[in-house]
Amino acid sequence: DIDRIANVIRTQDILRRHDFNFKKKFGQNFLTDHNILTKITQTAELDKTTNVIEIGPGIGSLTQYLLEEAAEVMAFEIDKTLIPILDETLTNYDNFQLVNADVLKVDLNQYIAKFAHPEYPIKVVANLPYYITTPILMHLIESKIPFTEFVVMMQKEVADRIAARPNSKAYGSLSIAVQYYLEAEVAFTVPRTVFVPAPNVDSAILKMTRRDKPLVDVQDEDWFFKVMHATFVHRRKTLMNNLQAAFGKENKAVMEIQLAQAKISPSIRAEALTIAEFGKLSDALISFKD
Ligand code: SAM
Numbered sequence: 001d002i003d004r005i006a007n008v009i010r011t012q013d014i015l016r017r018h019d020f021n022f023k024k025k026f027g028q029n030f031l032t033d034h035n036i037l038t039k040i041t042q043t044a045e046l047d048k049t050t051n052v053i054e055i056g057p058g059i060g061s062l063t064q065y066l067l068e069e070a071a072e073v074m075a076f077e078i079d080k081t082l083i084p085i086l087d088e089t090l091t092n093y094d095n096f097q098l099v100n101a102d103v104l105k106v107d108l109n110q111y112i113a114k115f116a117h118p119e120y121p122i123k124v125v126a127n128l129p130y131y132i133t134t135p136i137l138m139h140l141i142e143s144k145i146p147f148t149e150f151v152v153m154m155q156k157e158v159a160d161r162i163a164a165r166p167n168s169k170a171y172g173s174l175s176i177a178v179q180y181y182l183e184a185e186v187a188f189t190v191p192r193t194v195f196v197p198a199p200n201v202d203s204a205i206l207k208m209t210r211r212d213k214p215l216v217d218v219q220d221e222d223w224f225f226k227v228m229h230a231t232f233v234h235r236r237k238t239l240m241n242n243l244q245a246a247f248g249k250e251n252k253a254v255m256e257i258q259l260a261q262a263k264i265s266p267s268i269r270a271e272a273l274t275i276a277e278f279g280k281l282s283d284a285l286i287s288f289k290d
Pocket of ligand 1: 027062078102132
């Protein structure tokens, strides 16, 4: 049987022996619950022909489960005081690569070439530092690496926003930025009590699966995102109010015609539009690009 890192007694023993102090600025909350870790690993559906990228291994609680199930795990950890601890806790695994770096500052494409089998599909599985969840997700998506799946723990409120559907309070530019590329669903929620120390927010595991191609086919991707962001600037205002603020009051009449052609009402709010409708909207307004 495996000597699990993830239980309260072993975790406290490791931390005490290494004289480790939690750093709030790095969002350090370590998992100590076998059931939650098993559920995360099952949700990720790993096998010995799948590579894993982990962000923030901490003392290796989740990493150990990933190493058991996956071909290889490459982990990025910013805190240098955790490196000797991980060297000790994961010493028995030869399928582990540890990088002491801020994940936001590394060129991920360079690193994934270092997998023994770079041709295997790559999944991201992590208990993310909550203070930079969104920048990390955007960095991973913008790397253009074809990660097949993300199974990531984050603040529940952020997970709800990413997975939100139209006509809900949580639906907005973050939902669309992610769902354009990935299918997103909240897999399960996680109580504060399974962490050391306990965070002061509730958490959730979000599962995101890459689409074969983006959800909508648009004439210009940058323009699509620009129009979409512009319509959410003032959430409570109508679509036309936001469009006028972004592209000029003097263009109201022209934009009304363009919206009518796209069969979109100027008096609704952005939160009522599906992602497909945002695609139609940005295509209809393409004459205002630059
Ligand atoms: N995976 C461990 C677990 O589940 O117990 C620790 C998770 S803890 C919520 C977040 C981890 O991310 C910490 O180990 C922290 O030091 C690390 N971290 C914070 N900011 C980071 C960054 N910019 N790049 C890489 N790791 C970071």
